[in-house]
Structure formats: structure tokens, C-alpha cells
């Protein structure tokens with residue numbers, strides 16, 4: 001099967017071994033999923049869901065050669081965390097792996113961290129530290145809210161090494177959660193992460209993703225609505241330097257009525273071989289009446305030699321929706337804007353910085369400063385440092 | 393005392409089909425304390441002249457000179473020209489989404505003045521300059537020119553003129569698209585700026601702004617050059633008879 005055979009959504013080629021999941025996958029909503037790594041074929045790089053990813057740089061996460069004998073350190077402050085075994089009944093509540101690396105992580109993790117958010121007003125910080133240079137690890141983290149709870153979580157990733165993990169976010173009915181996920185890895189790090197976002201009835205989830213560091217960071221969020229009234233905002237920014245690969249693959253699966261989703265991702269790229277990939281699949285199934293969805297990806301290519309891939313997909317199976325839209329735009333600096341700023345005495349470098357800051361400002365504004373007074377400033381500084389490093 | 397000298401300036405615009413010559417030998421000198429009006433038909437190259445002096449990358453100078461107080465402007469980058477004391481109020485001010493007017497004005501003032509203005513006096517200065525131009529406070533938080541009406545954009549160009557206080561100001565159709573009240577407010581802004589040590593080059597199609605801002609000289613611009621110069625009375629003559637005699641005249 002080739003991608004041309006499928007209209008609408010980018011087909012997630014099934015990637016299943018013969019005898020399993022044999023039926024052709026018609027849409028991203030019907031993609032093959034399994035907890036078992038052996039149920040997935042080793043990707044060759046031609047599959048739709050792997051074709052943008054440099055497999056050679058995955059350090060064996062995709063083909064079973066990664067030892068996965070390292071350990072990522074998970075530190076939780078502001079809430080109590082449980083360390084549980086693989087057999088904990090809550091594990092898997094939010095979703096099932098849809099690609100081989102996610103299944104690999106699922107098959108390999110020894111124990112999982114579960115953070116239950118029952119309404120503690122203060123923000124919770126979860127720090128995931130990589131296993132260290134030269135080491136590979138699998139991890140599993142679950143954030144879950146209780147009914148009507150309201151919480152804010154900062155999930156930071158830092159350090160060195162290779163990490164494959166699954167993040168489950170389970171929102172109980174009528175709960176509200178804001179999560180800021182940062183990828184602040186050292187230059188060598190590889191992070192392949194599947195996010196399973198399960199939205200209860202009338203629950204509200206806001207995720208702000210900030211990808212700055214790492215050699216290769218591939219994050220695949222899947223949103224599943226468990227009842228009507230769910231409301232999800234996924235916004236993100238990525239800043240890819242020379243040689244860096246940042247990939248965001250989203251699937252928002254509207255299978256129940258009265259839900260809303262809003263996706264906005266912005267990437268900036270600079271330097272030879274900087275590469276960003278954004279795949280935005282939105283599926284509105286026949287039952288999902290009164291859906292309201294919008295997704296938008298914008299990429300700012302700051303220098304020659306960088307490449308941004310962007311594939312928005314919208315598949316609609318019912319006409320009874322409120323609104324559905326998608327857009328994608330990739331461009332360079334606007335010369336007229338730079339000229340205008342310079343004509344007011346502002347030097348070119350400062351003018352470019354003003355424009356990049358403005359570009360990301362829309363995303364960073366979503367980080368609530370009331371609950372997280374320092375985080376936005378810290379990330380702004382990190383972006384400034386990236387800009388300064390290459391003299392943009 | 394500042395002087396802008398434009399000497400035999402030739403410039404081309406970069407198009408998809410290659411360079412297209414627009415300016416064909418412009419000669420003009422603006423001295424401190426003087427206001428010059430430039431009038432001329434659409435497409436004659438007035439904005440091109442303004443952009444060429446400001447250093448827009450789309451325009452290539454093929455020959456000639458532009459000197460500000462004897463220094464060659466053409467050797468400077470766009471921002472250096474502004475810091476040297478040139479200012480261009482644009483016919484079509486550019487929108488810069490995400491950059492607040494407040495941030496932009498402060499960045500510009502810092503650059504042009506060579507140091508960041510003291511915060512307390514700066515806030516007062518901006519507020520009073522805005523109120524002089526009937527600009528409400530809320531604009532400070534809006535993105536530069538984004539969603540501004542044509543008239544609001546022009547007011548903000550004059551606001552920048554007031555705050556950056558250049559040696560030579562080129563105003564490209566700052567009066568176009570203004571209603572009667574806005575025209576008065578904007579003209580007053582330009583008049584507040586004018587003094588013995590700076591000069592103004594005012595590009596316009598209409599004599600009505602010249603009722604508010606009296607020029608010392610009026611130049612007719614046609615076919616990429618100044619074809620006639622005179623006093624304020626020339627403007628009235630143009631209003632009556634149009635540009636016909638200049639356009640038809642052999643080059």
C-alpha cells in the first residue's frame with residue numbers, strides 16, 4: 001500500500017506483521033495499535049509515520065538493538081507520586097502505542113510513575129532526567145486528575161542519553177489541567193515520546209510544548225475524547241538548530257459529539273540540517289456532531305540549509321459540525337518587516353530577534369504567569385540564548 | 393544645521409524581469425529649516441526616491457550620490473541611515489504582528505538616541521506624544537500597525553517622527569487617506585517637529601496639506617526626476633492645470 005491510495009488523512013501505514021492488523025488502514029483513526037513491540041514490523045523509513053524521521057539517529061529504539069538498560073530519573077515536586085509495577089490496572093487507561101518505538105518503550109519499562117492531581121492549587125513539577133550519555137532507557141509516566149480537580153503541571157525533560165517513553169494523561173470528568181512540557185535536552189539526547197491524552201466528559205486540557213534541546217526529539221500526542229464537552233488546546237513551539245531534528249505528530253480523534261480542539265504549533269529553524277516535522281491529523285468521526293476544531297502550523301526558516309515539513313490533515317465524516325479548519329505556512333523573514341524596523345534605527349540582528357520573539361510570543365503567552373511566574377521568563381531566555389548562539 | 397543633498401541619482405527597482413530603471417537623475421538639496429514639497433503623477437518615482445534614500449533592499453542605486461551633512465548615505469545600512477538622522481514616513485507602513493507598539497517605539501528610540509531612555513521620563517514622553525496626535529493609550533499594547541486603519545497608521549508614522557526627532561524627514565503621502573480632522577492633527581504634528589535645524593521633504597498629491605504646512609519650495613516630479621521647481625504658488629498652478637505639460641514634455 002502506498003500513501004497515494006488514501007485520500008484525506010496521511011495514512012499511518014499499519015506497520016503490523018503479517019497476520020495482525022491485516023486490513024488496510026483507511027485513516028489515522030483506524031491505525032494499528034498494540035502494547036507488544038513484536039506486533040510491529042521494524043520500520044524501514046518508507047512507512048508514512050516514519051518517513052520523515054532519521055532512523056539511524058534513533059540509537060536502535062526502532063529495531064530492537066537498543067539495550068534499554070539505562071534509567072531515566074523522574075522527580076516529582078508539589079504532589080505525591082506513586083511508583084507502580086507494570087500490572088497496575090491504571091496503566092494503559094489513556095491509550096495504546098501506535099508505533100514500534102512506543103510499543104518498545106511499553107514492553108520495556110520496569111516501573112511507572114503515577115501522579116494523581118486531586119486539586120492541589122500549586123503547580124506540580126515533574127522532571128525527567130535522561131539516562132546519561134551513551135545510555136538508553138524506557139520510561140512510563142501517567143498524570144491523572146480526579147473529578148472536578150484543577151491543576152497545573154510542568155513536565156521538564158533534561159539531561160543526556162536516549163529515552164523512549166509513553167506519557168498518559170487521564171482527565172477525569174469536569175477536571176481542568178494545564179501542562180507545560182519542555183524538551184531542554186543536552187545536544188546528544190534522543191527522545192521519542194508517545195503522549196496518550198484521554199479527555200473525560202467536560203474536561204479541559206491545555207498543553208504547551210516547548211522543544212529546544214536534543215539531537216532528535218519526536219513527540220506524538222494522540223487525543224481521545226471519552227465523553228462530550230471535552231476541550232483541548234495543544235500549542236507548541238520548536239527551535240531547531242543546525243543538525244537538530246524536531247518532530248511533532250498529532251492525532252486528534254473526535255469520536256464523540258460536542259468536543260473542541262485547537263492546535264497551534266510554531267517552529268523556527270536555523271543552521272545547516274535543522275529539520276522540523278509537523279504532522280497534524282484531525283479526524284471527525286460520524287458520531288462527533290457539533291465538533292469545533294482548528295489546527296495551524298507555522299514555520300519560520302531563519303537560514304539556508306534548514307527544512308520544515310508540515311502536513312495538516314483533516315478528515316470529516318459528518319457534516320453536522322460547528323467548524324473545522326486547518327492551515328500551514330512556512331516562510332522566511334519578511335523583508336518588508338525587517339526594513340521597517342531597520343528604518344527606525346534598529347540594527348538587523350535586533351530586528352530579527354524582535355520578529356522571532358514575536359513569532360514565539362503567541363505560544364509563550366499561553367504559559368500562565370500567575371501559577372508559573374518564572375517559567376515563561378526562563379524559556380524566553382533559553383530562546384534568546386539560542387538566537388545569540390548562532391548570531392541570528 | 394543639516395543638509396540632505398541628492399545628486400544626479402539613478403535607481404532601478406528589482407523586478408522578476410530584471411532591474412527596471414525608475415529614477416533618472418534626481419537633483420535636490422534640502423537644508424535645515426526648509427520644507428520641500430514634491431508633487432508628481434502616479435508612478436513617476438516619488439516613493440522610489442524615498443525608499444532609495446532610506447535604503448530599501450528592492451531598489452538599486454545605479455549612479456549618483458546622496459549626502460547627509462556631507463557623508464555618503466548610500467554607503468550606510470538602513471539602520472545606520474536612520475541613526476544618522478534620516479526618517480521616512482512610509483506611504484504604506486508595514487505591519488509587524490506580535491511586536492507591540494510600545495516595545496517597538498522604545499527599541500527605536502534606544503537605537504536612534506544611542507542609549508535607552510530613562511523609563512519614567514520615557515513613559516511620559518510617549519503618552520504626551522500620543523495624546524498630541526489623538527492616539528489612544530490602548531495602541532501601545534497593539535502590534536505595530538497590525539489592523540490599524542489607514543489614518544491610524546499615518547498618525548503612528550508622525551508619532552515616530554516626534555519621538556525619533558530626525559535631521560531630515562521624508563514624508564511619503566502622509567496626508568493620503570486622512571479625514572479632515574486627522575489631516576489637521578497630523579499637520580500639527582509635522583509643524584511641531586519643524587524647526588531651524590531640521591528639514592522636511594513632503595511628498596503629496598494634494599494642496600490641502602500645504603494649507604497647513606507651508607512649503608518653502610515645490611518641485612514637480614515626473615519621469616523619475618525633478619522637472620521644475622518653484623515656490624508655493626507652483627502647487628496651486630499644478631492643482632489647476634495638472635501635470636499635463638510635464639508629462640507630455642520630451643524627456
Ligand SMILES: Nc1ncnc2c1ncn2[C@@H]1O[C@H](COP(=O)(O)OP(=O)(O)OP(=O)(O)O)[C@@H](O)[C@H]1O
Pocket residue numbers: 405406407408412414432433434435436437438439440441483
Ligand atoms: N516591484 C516592482 N516591480 C515593477 N515595477 C515597480 C515595482 N516597484 C515599483 N515599480 C514601478 O516603479 C514606478 C514608480 O513607482 P513609485 O511607487 O515610486 O511611484 P510614485 O510616484 O510613488 O506613485 P504614487 O503617486 O502612485 O505613489 C511605477 O511605475 C511602479 O509601477
Ligand SMILES: [Mg+2]
Pocket residue numbers: 438439440483564565
Ligand atoms: Mg508613492
